[in-house]
Amino acid sequence: MLFTLLTLVAIANAAVIRKDTGVKIIIGNDDGWAVANVRRAAATLKSGGYQTLISAPADNKSGSSSLEFPPIPLITAGQFNTIPAGAAASGVDASDPNAFYVNSFPATAMEYGIEKIAPTIFGSAPDLAVTGPNVGSNLGLVTQFSGTIGAAAEAVKHGIPAIAFSGAGGSQHIFTEADPVADVYAQVAKKLVDAVVASGAPYLPANVALNVNFPVSDATTCTQLSDYHFVQSRVNVDINPFTKDVNQCGNDHLPTESSVIESGGCRVSVSAFWATSKLDVDKATQAAVRSKIGGLFECKP
Ligand SMILES: *[C@@H]1O[C@H](CO)[C@@H](O)[C@H](O)[C@H]1NC(C)=O
Numbered sequence: 393m394l395f396t397l398l399t400l401v402a403i404a405n406a407a408v409i410r411k412d413t414g415v416k417i418i419i420g421n422d423d424g425w426a427v428a429n430v431r432r433a434a435a436t437l438k439s440g441g442y443q444t445l446i447s448a449p450a451d452n453k454s455g456s457s458s459l460e461f462p463p464i465p466l467i468t469a470g471q472f473n474t475i476p477a478g479a480a481a482s483g484v485d486a487s488d489p490n491a492f493y494v495n496s497f498p499a500t501a502m503e504y505g506i507e508k509i510a511p512t513i514f515g516s517a518p519d520l521a522v523t524g525p526n527v528g529s530n531l532g533l534v535t536q537f538s539g540t541i542g543a544a545a546e547a548v549k550h551g552i553p554a555i556a557f558s559g560a561g562g563s564q565h566i567f568t569e570a571d572p573v574a575d576v577y578a579q580v581a582k583k584l585v586d587a588v589v590a591s592g593a594p595y596l597p598a599n600v601a602l603n604v605n606f607p608v609s610d611a612t613t614c615t616q617l618s619d620y621h622f623v624q625s626r627v628n629v630d631i632n633p634f635t636k637d638v639n640q641c642g643n644d645h646l647p648t649e650s651s652v653i654e655s656g657g658c659r660v661s662v663s664a665f666w667a668t669s670k671l672d673v674d675k676a677t678q679a680a681v682r683s684k685i686g687g688l689f690e691c692k693p
Pocket residue numbers: 452453454455564
């Protein structure tokens with residue numbers, strides 16, 4: 393009996409140690425806290441040993457860029473009726489103690505999560521922020537209007553390195569439904585997060601976030617993790633003929649993220665951008681990112 397008790401204590405202690413040492417990731421989005429994509433991403437990261445916390449809008453707030461507004465109680469029911477009208481400005485999912493809604497814009501939900509929720513769930517600031525995967529691509533100039541990008545940029549402004557994920561496939565529906573696209577996108581996102589974390593802190597250069605876009609996935613296309621190939625990219629076309637990007641596969645101009653996604657082959661675009669302007673970083677900063685996660689990138693087959 394004593395042996396059993398000691399064993400249980402040992403297991404409990406091991407669980408506590410694991411929880412306390414896993415890298416702490418705050419997860420936001422702009423499609424709303426109850427969509428499959430964000431919940432699958434959190435679950436997949438958690439199963440990989442990370443500590444996770446979702447802090448996302450109470451409803452679909454696509455296209456909110458970096459808008460902010462203090463969270464207010466819900467006037468109407470929250471997304472997919474997951475929150476009753478009249479509920480508090482922020483709350484937790486009764487079935488998931490690490491999933492929180494914030495009734496405001498994506499950037500505010502991220503800020504609120506960092507300042508108010510993370511201290512109680514993590515006991516400290518998050519180590520890394522992830523947003524999405526958004527339902528729908530965020531490529532080129534569209535990034536200026538994206539709440540997925542806005543929430544990631546907000547995290548960087550609070551000193552938290554951030555990665556925004558978006559996918560050309562999938563749809564916005566409740567997380568309790570099966571969603572193979574959300575499942576595979578979550579695994580691809582985790583592969584990138586693993587590489588960033590393995591590169592050591594600081595996970596990204598100061599004031600920089602990553603914009604990551606996944607290609608279309610459906611029943612027959614890009615269905616499993618091994619189908620996906622990462623490529624370093626630019627957010628926008630480089631209109632200055634004299635500037636050069638970091639060298640990739642013998643080329644000193646990175647492809648635009650749009651061209652990577654349009655080229656097929658289940659290629660994933662990874663662009664580094666300044667959190668303040670949401671524009672491309674310079675060559676030296678591209679190189680700094682490449683020196684950290686360059687092992688992930690492949691030349692076009
Ligand atoms: C979410 O909001 C965006 C922007 O208003 C809209 O285009 C999209 O259809 C909405 N999605 C759903 C599932 O309502």
